[in-house]
Amino acid sequence: MTVEHADSPPTVTAPVPPPRLAPAAAPREPAAPPGPASPVDTGPADHERPDHQGPDHQGPGHERPGRQGPGREPWPAGVRQIRIGAPPPTGPGITGTGHAVTTVGADAGTQRVLAVAAADLASHYRRCGPVPWRGPGGPLLAEIRDSGLTGRGGAAFPTWRKLSAVVAAAHPHTGRPGGRRRVAPSGTRRAGTPVVVANAAEGEPESTKDATLLAAAPHLVLDGLQLAAEAVGAGEAYVQVKPGAAAEVVRRAVVERRAAGWDRCRIEVREAPATFLAGEASAVVAALEGAPARPRAHWRPLADDGLHGRPTLVHNVETLAHLAMIARWGAAWFRCVGTADEPGTLLVTVTGAVAAPGVVEVPYGTPLGELVALRGGATEPVGALRLGGYAGTWLPADVGPGVAMSREGLAPWGAEPGPGLVSVLPAGACGLAETARIVAYLAGQNAGQCGPCVSGLPQLARAVAGMAGVAGRNTAPDGENPAQSASRALRLAALVAGRGACHHPDGVARLVHSALRTFAADIRAHAQGHCIGSTHPG
Amino acid sequence: MPGLSQRRRTAPDDAPDGHPDSTAGGGGPAVRPARLWIDWTACDARGWCAELLPELLARDPAGYPLARAASAQTTRNITIPAPLASHARRAVDACPRLALRLLPDG
Numbered sequence: 001m002t003v004e005h006a007d008s009p010p011t012v013t014a015p016v017p018p019p020r021l022a023p024a025a026a027p028r029e030p031a032a033p034p035g036p037a038s039p040v041d042t043g044p045a046d047h048e049r050p051d052h053q054g055p056d057h058q059g060p061g062h063e064r065p066g067r068q069g070p071g072r073e074p075w076p077a078g079v080r081q082i083r084i085g086a087p088p089p090t091g092p093g094i095t096g097t098g099h100a101v102t103t104v105g106a107d108a109g110t111q112r113v114l115a116v117a118a119a120d121l122a123s124h125y126r127r128c129g130p131v132p133w134r135g136p137g138g139p140l141l142a143e144i145r146d147s148g149l150t151g152r153g154g155a156a157f158p159t160w161r162k163l164s165a166v167v168a169a170a171h172p173h174t175g176r177p178g179g180r181r182r183v184a185p186s187g188t189r190r191a192g193t194p195v196v197v198a199n200a201a202e203g204e205p206e207s208t209k210d211a212t213l214l215a216a217a218p219h220l221v222l223d224g225l226q227l228a229a230e231a232v233g234a235g236e237a238y239v240q241v242k243p244g245a246a247a248e249v250v251r252r253a254v255v256e257r258r259a260a261g262w263d264r265c266r267i268e269v270r271e272a273p274a275t276f277l278a279g280e281a282s283a284v285v286a287a288l289e290g291a292p293a294r295p296r297a298h299w300r301p302l303a304d305d306g307l308h309g310r311p312t313l314v315h316n317v318e319t320l321a322h323l324a325m326i327a328r329w330g331a332a333w334f335r336c337v338g339t340a341d342e343p344g345t346l347l348v349t350v351t352g353a354v355a356a357p358g359v360v361e362v363p364y365g366t367p368l369g370e371l372v373a374l375r376g377g378a379t380e381p382v383g384a385l386r387l388g389g390y391a392g393t394w395l396p397a398d399v400g401p402g403v404a405m406s407r408e409g410l411a412p413w414g415a416e417p418g419p420g421l422v423s424v425l426p427a428g429a430c431g432l433a434e435t436a437r438i439v440a441y442l443a444g445q446n447a448g449q450c451g452p453c454v455s456g457l458p459q460l461a462r463a464v465a466g467m468a469g470v471a472g473r474n475t476a477p478d479g480e481n482p483a484q485s486a487s488r489a490l491r492l493a494a495l496v497a498g499r500g501a502c503h504h505p506d507g508v509a510r511l512v513h514s515a516l517r518t519f520a521a522d523i524r525a526h527a528q529g530h531c532i533g534s535t536h537p538g
Numbered sequence: 539m540p541g542l543s544q545r546r547r548t549a550p551d552d553a554p555d556g557h558p559d560s561t562a563g564g565g566g567p568a569v570r571p572a573r574l575w576i577d578w579t580a581c582d583a584r585g586w587c588a589e590l591l592p593e594l595l596a597r598d599p600a601g602y603p604l605a606r607a608a609s610a611q612t613t614r615n616i617t618i619p620a621p622l623a624s625h626a627r628r629a630v631d632a633c634p635r636l637a638l639r640l641l642p643d644g
Contacts, residue, residue, distance in 0.1 A: 296579070297577040297578060297579045297580065299575045299577070299639055299641060449578070449579040450578035450579055450581070451578065451581055451582070451583055451600060451602045452578065452598065452600070452602050453578070455600050456600075495598055495604075499578060499602070499604075500578050501577070501578050501579050
């Protein structure tokens, strides 16, 4: 075995409150005793002490400011007590001036990550307290497993399995950090120090949830990144973020944390190119290596063979924000909203013909109609809903609003919650034309690497464009009529699906399939020489 | 085929029974259930695999390999039945683009 890195926990530095908090805590500190008698706390105040605050927070010379405070207040003045099991602060959180997000209405969904959102470190500390370090491996992993947290980047993979895959890859023979080293059998690859990446590349053009979250709660995300880094014993952490306001916010946040000594693992912020595929996990790793941000064909998972061959953990920023909350308030708290299979909340970007396009946070299982209503409702009669963005699924307007945003609720429609995106197509717009526009965009965004995708997607885009044209007007008399185009599109979609290094062609095929189902009446009308928009009369 | 050692060209049962990661063409003895993995970024539609493994692979109009099994939703991972294991290994070794790999199933 050749792991020679962070088996020993990182240097024991208690999270220092940000400097701006010092005045609040200062009046109490002179009263604190040298405290030699209590390496293990026995005082009454300890009942209020959060469970996660382990012994490493009481390094020599560090006096917890609240020890001698009045009553049972263990935290610095103004800092909210946090205990596992106790509810986190609630409330509008991110409304008001100076915040990136405004919510619509008084009850804007069940806010969690958005409710504790704080733009600067001092207010983040007041709302959330210090980073709840748990030590490498085990404890946090168990908590995350119990919470049932899944990835919020689209694939909904169980977060703890990704974490434990990286731990196992970094420590192949013990499966846990800190385990006893053994001699490696010959031929075993040397695993490197793990790397963790917060992915906010957000290639999906309609999605704004990652940027919104980062702009509103950069420190919560970075806490999650630090906790993930600690759990897997990572040596470096990266934030891969789309250029824009969010990138500036997260840069400032990293500087702020560095000044306050909050982080145990160095964080580097990198900007992602603004292409559709830049958010794919292996493309993120490629970009971090300095290569073009294109997906890679990898037969070993990134957890085994990621950045420069090292075990690599790539999590969506929203996943990390939830992780940071679970580490603070526990799995049981996390599970108290959402469905049994998919606990917790998710961020959803609502776009299209809605009064106030933007991001909402809702529990899993919320009907799509309610989601749209949270952003002010549709501004026009609804023709269809598109779920999961450009590479998503069309849902007919008559059933769409009643469908629950959960894996179970969406399965009958061949859809998945995906990256949290609901787009409203007005009844007056032609769903086929919209599909043609999207497929043309996606075909142009292919990475130019895999044959079936490179040759198949443009053909598919042409077939869908033929479907979107109305017979007799745009098509030549001997040309293909829209119904023929539709069957060609169906054939081509089946031919591209699953045949590439990434899931890009699968997503395009899914969108085309759902368009053929949802807009069947439109295709008939187009074949007969007129367009009915996306409404289904009768 | 220049560049490939004689060992790689012989019958697959002679393939080293080593750690899956240590053999270039994918690992494991041929009798174990395996799946075929295609590196689509490397594949250039030469068609040798479809020639050597016609039971599992066909070619699409552009010449790229296409899984025959209707159940195979994707051609990312094609399960190899045990009787075809040696043929699959031959196809893996013959690919001029080194785009195929046998992975242990599961």
